[in-house]
Amino acid sequence: MKANVKACDEEYYTHVEGIGSIPRDIYKYVTSDPMGDLPRFSIHIVIQHTLFFISFLVLVSTGLPIYFSDVFWSPYVIALYGGIDIARIIHKTGAVIMILASMYHLITVVGGTMLKILKKEFDLKRTQIPRLKDLYDLIDDIKYFLGREPYRPKMEKFMYKQKFHYFAVMYGSFVLTAAGLALLFPDMAAKLLPQTIGKIFSPVLIGAESFAAFFQDLARLMHADEAILALIVLAFWHWINVHFVPGRFPIQWTFLTGRIMREHQIEEHFLEYLNNLKEIPEEREYMRNLLSDNNLGVPSPESGKSILADVPDIH
Amino acid sequence: MEISKKCIVLYVLWLGINTLFFNDSLAVAADKENCLMCHKHRFNARIDENGRKRNYHVNENLYSHSVHRNISCRDCHTYITKIPHDPVTLKVNCANQCHIRPPFAQEKFSHRKIVDLYKNSVHGGKPEDSEILQKALPNCKFCHLNPLYSKISEKRVSYKETLARCNNCHPQSGVEMAYKHITHRLRKKTSRSSREIVQLCGKCHGDKNLMQKLNVSKKAMDAVESYNRSVHGKLVQLGSQKAANCINCHASSALHDINKADNPGSTISKDKIMNTCRQCHKNTDEMFVDIAVHPDITHAGNPIIKMISLSLGLGMYGSVLALVGLLLLETVGRRKDGARLVLKKGTTWYGKQKSVSGKKK
Secondary structure: OHHHHHHHHHHHEEEEOOOEEEEHHHHHOOOOOOOOOEEOOOHHHHHHHHHHHHHHHHHHHHHHHHHOOOOOOHHHHHHHOOOHHHHHHHHHHHHHHHHHHHHHHHHHHHHHHHHHHHOOOOOHHHOOOOOHHHHHHHHHHHHHHOOOOOOOOOOOOOOHHHHHHHHHHHHHHHHHHHHHHHHHOHHHHHHHHHHHHHHHOOHHHHOOOOHHHHHHHHHHHHHHHHHHHHHHHHHHHHHHHHHOOOOOEOOOOHHHHOEEOHHHHHHHOHHHHHHHHHHOHHHHHHHHHHHHHOOOOOOOHHHHHHHHHHHHHHO | OHHHHHHHHHHHHHHHHHHHHOHHHHOOOOOOOOOHHHHOOOOOEEEOOOOOEEEOOOOHHHHOOEOOOOOOHHHHOOOOOOOOOOOOOOOOOOOOEOOOOOOOOOOOOEOHHHHHHHHHOOOOOOOOOOHHHHHHOOOHHHHOOOOEOOOOOOOOOOHHHHHHHHOOOOOHHHHHHHHHHHHHHHHOOOOOOHHHHHHHHHHHHOOHHHHHHHOOOHHHHOHHHHHHHOHHHHHHHOOOOOOOOHHHHHOOOOOOOOOOOOOOOOOOOOOOHHHHHHOOOOOOOOOHHHOOOOOOOOOOOOHHHHHHHHHHHHHHHHHHHHHHHHHHHHHHHHHHHOEEEEEEOOEEEOOHHHOHHHHHO
16 A cells, blocks of 8 residues: 555656745646746747648638539639639649649758757657657546546647647648649640559559559549548647647647647646756746745655545546 | 791701601611511410410511611511411521622522521531420521620720721721621620520520420539539629620530530530630640539539548638637637627726735735
């Protein structure tokens, strides 16, 4: 019993040199600025998100009425854009913006990583690269949501949800770009693809009479399906996540300010918050004052037990 | 003297007003035989033996601005020999010679060449055709109206600018008409919009009952439907004039030579299809022409695409349901733990008393 208490105690309190022991649920006691307190995204990421945001809306609002051309609202949306021929030009312009933003992102990510490796500051845990820990985090988080665990897992800068979404967007924009190019230049695709990818697969495997026809059919399918999937995921998941989840209403300003709220950072990205404490002296000062003012974070021998006894009450 | 001058001025003014506002009555029609004596009346109509409404009114103003404005009535309606005429049983034959002699031509004008071309096309019909098929085949008038001249907007040079040079020598009205006629034919295959053409062809080819009676192939059966699913069809449905409509691919510039794919003269025959595609897709090669212009949405002939389509659909619904489920679970869990929807006084958390701070007392 005693050993068990001790172990839980260590998990609940995180001792940071020069600050004190930080309880896991300290996020309930900090004050946050809705515009964000702690750095999360660089200006590049903010610009890339804005470009993606705008181009995605433009692409969806011109692409959907073309795909669902027989639905009653399509002609009105197309008329808003000044006719189908103009809408097509706008769609292609949006696509170019999205492709440029993707390239910009790849350059900043690869370049930034190189720079960090050169400066010996690179930390795999602070990147989007998935680890096995993310799976455990997901399981622990579900346990917490169901009330089986007292606290959320301690997660890095990017949690399982964000990593999943990041790679979904990467895959989606790659597929959409490739399929869209095949639709825009069908004659080029018919020349190039059968000579490259088509050679790898045998025609028997593909089951089509012609490679060109197969790839064009595939592009038609993938472009539409992938776009609708992206729209549904963004509309029903991402937008709810940043607008309607408790604590985020009416909007999470990170996408413009590049900064995250303190309580959000501690709750969902605790390990990144520890990095913030190391890097930002003001934050160290804030946390030290908070702990000492409220008499928090110093587990006294007599209160240690009562805290743990109280844990189930939280849920 | 003074009075007669005033009279002349007034008369000229009267003529001017007439030409401006009462154009109808002054239009010079090709009505040498005075058919309009009866046919000018608006309610010159009846319901015939089969119950169809027939309208015999000829709007002189409209007719005199149409393509056939200089053709007298009996050039086409040759069977009329006396006034009042007998009930009409015959139909107009567009291969008739009319009394117009085109410039530089020795013979009278006739549509015979086009009619012959059309008779040889798939729509022309053959003596061995079934009765239903012969009934279903369209005649000239099924597609052709007697179109009015309309303005054409040009991108590079406005037609007025070009016409200004013609008008240096030629009388204005005739040249303008001829020019519009020629440019219209040069730039567009028909005076109908692409959407109207698809509707026109779809009148018969989209009629499944009729097509079933005619025993057409599976591909021809779904032709209209599958075209409307293709990107050409979708763009045309939304009003594009650039995307290919039916006759862009199925007819040459002679327009009436629509034929089945196995006919070597057809624009979609094996030898000619590449040239047909090249009208828009410049880099067409023998691979490109395999791409389905009338795509099959069921992917019946392509199990791999069918599988991908199915798994994409499953993946879509699966991931969306899983993500939204997790989101709901997360919201419920965090709400229970004391998370508020909105940030108030710098925090979204209430229920602190349950936790550590309560213990400091």
